[in-house]
Amino acid sequence: MIVDPWRVEGDIDYDRLIEEFGTKRLDVSIFNTPPENLPVMLRRGFFFSHRDLDVALRDGFFIYTGRGPSGKMHIGHLPPFLLAKWLQDRYGANLYIMISDDEKFVYNREIGWKEIDRYAIQNIQDIASIGFDPDRTFIFRDTEYIRNMYRLSLEIARKINLSTAKAVFGFTGESNLGLIFYTALQTVPTMFEKNVPLIPAGIDQDPYWRVQRDIAESLGYRKVSAIHNRFFPSLMGPGSKMSSSKPETVIFLDETKESLRKKIYRAFSGGQPTVELHRKLGGNPDIDVSFQLLYYMFEDDDNTIREIYDRYRSGEMLTGELKDYTIERIWEFLERLQRNRRSVNIDKYMYDGKLASEMWNRYF
Amino acid sequence: MIVDPWRVEGDIDYDRLIEEFGTKRLDVSIFNTPPENLPVMLRRGFFFSHRDLDVALRDGFFIYTGRGPSGKMHIGHLPPFLLAKWLQDRYGANLYIMISDDEKFVYNREIGWKEIDRYAIQNIQDIASIGFDPDRTFIFRDTEYIRNMYRLSLEIARKINLSTAKAVFGFTGESNLGLIFYTALQTVPTMFEKNVPLIPAGIDQDPYWRVQRDIAESLGYRKVSAIHNRFFPSLMGPGSKMSSSKPETVIFLDETKESLRKKIYRAFSGGQPTVELHRKLGGNPDIDVSFQLLYYMFEDDDNTIREIYDRYRSGEMLTGELKDYTIERIWEFLERLQRNRRSVNIDKYMYDGKLASEMWNRYF
Numbered sequence: 265m266i267v268d269p270w271r272v273e274g275d276i277d278y279d280r281l282i283e284e285f286g287t288k289r290l291d292v293s294i295f296n297t298p299p300e301n302l303p304v305m306l307r308r309g310f311f312f313s314h315r316d317l318d319v320a321l322r323d324g325f326f327i328y329t330g331r332g333p334s335g336k337m338h339i340g341h342l343p344p345f346l347l348a349k350w351l352q353d354r355y356g357a358n359l360y361i362m363i364s365d366d367e368k369f370v371y372n373r374e375i376g377w378k379e380i381d382r383y384a385i386q387n388i389q390d391i392a393s394i395g396f397d398p399d400r401t402f403i404f405r406d407t408e409y410i411r412n413m414y415r416l417s418l419e420i421a422r423k424i425n426l427s428t429a430k431a432v433f434g435f436t437g438e439s440n441l442g443l444i445f446y447t448a449l450q451t452v453p454t455m456f457e458k459n460v461p462l463i464p465a466g467i468d469q470d471p472y473w474r475v476q477r478d479i480a481e482s483l484g485y486r487k488v489s490a491i492h493n494r495f496f497p498s499l500m501g502p503g504s505k506m507s508s509s510k511p512e513t514v515i516f517l518d519e520t521k522e523s524l525r526k527k528i529y530r531a532f533s534g535g536q537p538t539v540e541l542h543r544k545l546g547g548n549p550d551i552d553v554s555f556q557l558l559y560y561m562f563e564d565d566d567n568t569i570r571e572i573y574d575r576y577r578s579g580e581m582l583t584g585e586l587k588d589y590t591i592e593r594i595w596e597f598l599e600r601l602q603r604n605r606r607s608v609n610i611d612k613y614m615y616d617g618k619l620a621s622e623m624w625n626r627y628f
Numbered sequence: 629m630i631v632d633p634w635r636v637e638g639d640i641d642y643d644r645l646i647e648e649f650g651t652k653r654l655d656v657s658i659f660n661t662p663p664e665n666l667p668v669m670l671r672r673g674f675f676f677s678h679r680d681l682d683v684a685l686r687d688g689f690f691i692y693t694g695r696g697p698s699g700k701m702h703i704g705h706l707p708p709f710l711l712a713k714w715l716q717d718r719y720g721a722n723l724y725i726m727i728s729d730d731e732k733f734v735y736n737r738e739i740g741w742k743e744i745d746r747y748a749i750q751n752i753q754d755i756a757s758i759g760f761d762p763d764r765t766f767i768f769r770d771t772e773y774i775r776n777m778y779r780l781s782l783e784i785a786r787k788i789n790l791s792t793a794k795a796v797f798g799f800t801g802e803s804n805l806g807l808i809f810y811t812a813l814q815t816v817p818t819m820f821e822k823n824v825p826l827i828p829a830g831i832d833q834d835p836y837w838r839v840q841r842d843i844a845e846s847l848g849y850r851k852v853s854a855i856h857n858r859f860f861p862s863l864m865g866p867g868s869k870m871s872s873s874k875p876e877t878v879i880f881l882d883e884t885k886e887s888l889r890k891k892i893y894r895a896f897s898g899g900q901p902t903v904e905l906h907r908k909l910g911g912n913p914d915i916d917v918s919f920q921l922l923y924y925m926f927e928d929d930d931n932t933i934r935e936i937y938d939r940y941r942s943g944e945m946l947t948g949e950l951k952d953y954t955i956e957r958i959w960e961f962l963e964r965l966q967r968n969r970r971s972v973n974i975d976k977y978m979y980d981g982k983l984a985s986e987m988w989n990r991y992f
Contacts, residue, residue, distance in 0.1 A: 366778070370786045377779065407782075411775040414730070415741065418771075421806030422734045426790075429805060441793060442785030445809035 276495055278312055285470045287313040287492060294318060300566075303350050305343055305493070310560040313467055316460070316489035325462040325489065327351055328453045330362035331391060333384040334372065338514035339561070339594070340496030340506035344464040345394050347491065351462070352397055358619055359401045360453045363388060366406040367450070370442030385610075390517050392613050393604035399618035403610070406449060409623075413452045416628035420455075421448035423479045432471050451476045452628060455485040467492040497556045501532030518602065521595050528554060528591050534576070535583030546579035547586075554590035562593040640859055642676055649834045651677040651856060658682060664930075667714045669707055669857070674924040677831055680824070680853035689826040689853065691715055692817045694726035695755060697748040698736065702878035703925070703958070704860030704870035708828040709758050711855065715826070716761055722983055723765045724817045727752060730770040731814070734806030749974075754881050756977050757968035763982035767974070770813060773987075777816040780992035784819075785812035787843045796835050815840045816992060819849040831856040861920045865896030882966065885959050892918060892951050892958070898940070899947030910943035911950075918954035926957040 282289055290313055292299065292306050299307050329344045331337070345361075352359050365380050388403055406413075424447065429435055433447055454461040454476050463473065470490070477487040496506045498513040506514040515527055534552030536542035549555040555576065563569045572589070575581035614620055646653055654677055656663065656670050663671050693708045695701070709725075716723050729744050752767055770777075788811065793799055799808055818825040818840050827837065834854070841851040860870045862877040870878040879891055898916030900906035913919040919940065927933045936953070939945035978984055 366782055369779075369782050373786055407779055408775070410778045411772070414771055414774045415733075418730055418733050418806045421809065422737055422804050424805045425801060426799060426803050426805070426808065427801035430801070435790060437789060437791035437794070439790050440786050441788045441790070441809055441812050442782045444790065445785065445805055448805050 278494060281467050282313050285313075285467055287315045287467065287470070287490075290314045290317070290491065294321065303346065304561060304564055305347060306350075307566075308560055309494075310343060311347060311464070311491050311493050313492040314490060315470075315473070315492075316487065317462070317491055320460040320462040320489040323460050323486075325355070325357055325460040326457045327357050327359040328362070328456070328461050328463050328488075329359075329465060330364055330450075330453075331387050332364045332368045332371075333380060333387045334368040334375065335383060335508035336516050336518065337387055337390045338506055338508060338516045339557075339598075340514060342394075342517075343493040343496070343561075344466075345391060347464040347493070349394055349396055351464070352400060356400070357462070358457065359396055360456055361391060361401065361403040361613075362450070362453055363403065363405045364446070364450065366410075366442070367446045370440055370446060373440070388610050388614070389605055389608060390601075392608045392610045393601050395604060396613065398609075398612040401613050401617065402620045402623045403613040404620075404623070405614075410449075412623070412627050413449065416452050416455060417445075417449045419483060420451045420479065421445065423482065424448060424475060428475065432475055447472060447475065451479075454480065454488050455483065455628065456623075458485065460486045461488045463488055463490040465490060465492065466495065494560070497553055499527055499531040499553055501551065501553060515594065515598075517598065517605075519598060521591070521599075524595055524598065525591050528587050528594070531587070533583045533587075535586075536579075539582060542582060543579045547576045547581070547583060549573050549576045552576070552583075552586065554586050558590055558593060562590070562597060642858060645831050646677050649677075649831055651679045651831065651834070651854075654678045654681070654855065658685065667710065668923075668925060668928055669711060670714075671930075672924055673858075674707060675711060675828070675855050675857050677856040678854060679834075679837070679856075680851065681826070681855055684824040684826040684853040687824050687850075689719070689721055689824040690821045691721050691723040692726070692820070692825050692827050692852075693723075693829060694728055694814075694817075695751050696728045696732045696735075697744060697751045698732040698739065699747060699872035700880050700882065701751055701754045702870055702872060702880045703921075703962075704878060706758075706881075707857045707860070707925075708830075709755055711828040711857070713758055713760055715828070716764060720764070721826070722821065723760055724820055725755060725765065725767040725977075726814070726817055727767065727769045728810070728814065730774075730806070731810045734804055734810060737804070752974050752978070753969055753972060754965075756972045756974045757881075757965050759968060760977065762973075762976040765977050765981065766984045766987045767977040768984075768987070769978075774813075776987070776991050777813065780816050780819060781809075781813045783847055784815045784843065785809065787846065788812060788839060792839065796839055811836060811839065815843075818844065818852050819847065819992065820987075822849065824850045825852045827852055827854040829854060829856065830859065858924070861917055863891055863895040863917055865915070865917060879958065879962075881962065881969075883962060885955070885963075888959055888962065889955050892955050895951075897947045897951075899950075900943075903946060906946060907943045911940045911945070911947060913937050913940045916940070916947075916950065918950050922954055922957060926954070926961060 290311055292302055294317060295302060305311055327348045329348055348359050351357055363384050365384050369375060369380055384405055391403060429444060429447060435444055450472055473488045473490055480487045498506050500513050508514060515524060531553040534548035536545050559569055572581065576586055654675055656666055658681060659666060669675055691712045693712055712723050715721055727748050729748050733739060733744055748769055755767060793808060793811060797811055814836055837852045837854055844851045862870050864877050872878060879888060895917040898912035900909050900911065923933055936945065940950055
């Protein structure tokens with residue numbers, strides 16, 4: 265099992281990750297609200313780990329997350345954003361979304377700015393379609409906002425020496441200077457406000473924040489707190505991560521209902537080879553990709569999901585029925601997102617909204 | 629002898645530097661003009677080495693130099709700027725002057741922005757007082773101009789890996805990430821134009837340009853050419869470099885005539901302990917600091933300098949007389965600079981002049 269900010273390989277053992285990264289298991293009673301008020305992803309353990317979430321909730325927080333624009337977005341990218349929306353709605357928190365076009369450029373020595381720019385705009389439109397509060401959300405591209413962040417990035421960079429960077433991020437002699445400096449830049453938004461930065465993200469992003477936690481207080485800011493989601497299942501089955509570079513493994517945000525149907529039909533299933541065997545032996549929802557998607561994200565109703573589990577397990581529900589139901593639920597979600605996307609005004613989030621226009625006048 | 633971008637120690641052997649850095653001895657016939665048209669610093673060998681100056685003169689060039697604003701400027705900082713002015717006047721070349729406030733911040737882990745900002749403004753005023761063409765000169769601070777340079781800095785950073793940076797710049801595990809990234813940023817202005825960048829600088833800055841020369845063509849730009857000056861003598865005598873951190877060793881640009889007089893009077897001399905001995909044995913102009921200052925910078929007339937040399941050597945001219953003459957020549961220079969400084973408009977060089985305003989609309 266290899267988990268770092270650039271690779272996720274092998275079968276994921278979440279208990280081991282909590283232990284290895286030194287985080288805490290998430291107990292949703294921390295939100296102090298009946299479970300039925302929580303989004304599915306929290307209620308059913310898709311967010312499974314945290315660091316100092318109690319501190320964030322106690323002292324007040326702002327939310328920081330991001331996206332590296334190197335390809336089209338798929339539903340596996342959404343959980344941190346969906347949780348951010350819920351947190352913003354519930355707590356009235358400001359939300360900062362970094363579009364790390366710089367990181368994606370230096371990470372891939374072959375990619376050009378044209379491609380990065382195209383994906384950056386597309387990704388921002390996708391993210392904005394989620395419906396954040398336009399006066400409390402700031403979406404920014406590093407290459408555009410760099411002047412506002414540069415001084416603070418140097419204050420941070422000055423505190424991180426090469427030995428630390430190599431130990432924490434695994435840099436080698438082959439790592440290029442851009443990738444190395446980016447570790448400082450990614451830290452800047454954790455210091456956009458004086459209260460606690462709360463980061464919803466994959467646990468694989470944790471190394472960045474360990475360094476932040478070492479230096480934040482010496483610069484007059486708070487240590488990050490984080491809430492970590494599981495890796496999204498690949499359509500090809502459990503134990504692998506969705507990846508844009510393998511289109512058959514992912515559901516893009518711009519799928520048509522037809523392409524969605526094809527992908528779900530081809531997705532890994534926990535059913536038996538024939539209807540007869542299925543009726544006799546039952547299916548296995550615990551490894552069925554459609555069921556996982558419903559369970560962690562697309563089926564809000566607890567009774568319905570329990571019923572589906574039991575009916576599929578017993579063989580009463582066939583794989584085709586489960587898939588058809590899943591397609592409807594996902595399409596309901598995608599259709600709304602795609603409709604929002606056609607009318608969304610990204611300038612409100614990037615330049616014109618209350619928070620965005622304040623941010624363009626601040627130099628950190 | 630240690631010579632790198634951060635340290636100059638020991639006795640300087642210029643022939644050995646030419647050999648070690650792999651540069652060429654400067655023969656001023658390359659300028660294709662009678663020696664009497666050349667400034668003193670060229671005519672008398674203060675600029676002693678070059679790299680591809682022939683290519684720059686043949687193919688056309690722009691000039692790039694800079695200043696790290698970590699203290700007051702002294703006359704030892706001036707040679708690259710004075711040569712830049714001569715080159716600009718003679719060849720009509722554009723001149724780019726980087727004020728590397730970022731480098732100075734990350735180099736000194738204790739310094740704060742307030743101090744850097746104060747020196748940056750002071751230094752820019754000093755530099756602008758030299759009288760460059762306001763429509764062909766762009767003076768910029770890295771922390772202000774970063775957005776225009778950031779993308780190109782990433783293109784450069786992506787091409788330099790950590791092994792190369794360690795080998796060329798001598799970084800260790802203790803080096804901080806800011807200092808490491810700066811090596812990419814300093815390269816950006818060598819790509820402000822498509823013709824040859826010509827850099828007047830101390831030979832100690834050479835390592836930066838060796839990396840530039842390795843990658844420039846792959847990015848569609850020209851390799852740097854450079855012209856190197858000797859280290860300025862310390863007032864305390866030959867074999868050491870002027871340093872702002874030891875005020876008694878340097879002549880600041882803001883000296884009064886009185887403070888200038890005191891410093892020259894205390895400066896290292898090639899004279900004998902008593903007038904009688906001096907008259908009898910003569911002085912040694914080759915190690916006399918006043919004579920060095922006149923020779924390399926402040927006495928333009930070849931007959932006069934020869935006469936001073938002979939008269940001091942023979943004992944006819946006393947140390948006091950030589951010092952008084954030197955004070956007058958330097959004061960003549962400083963007074964003009966200080967007068968210019970009181971009326972100089974730095975905005976013309978930074979924002980409003982023809983080249984400056986073009987540069988603020990260019991994103992590299």
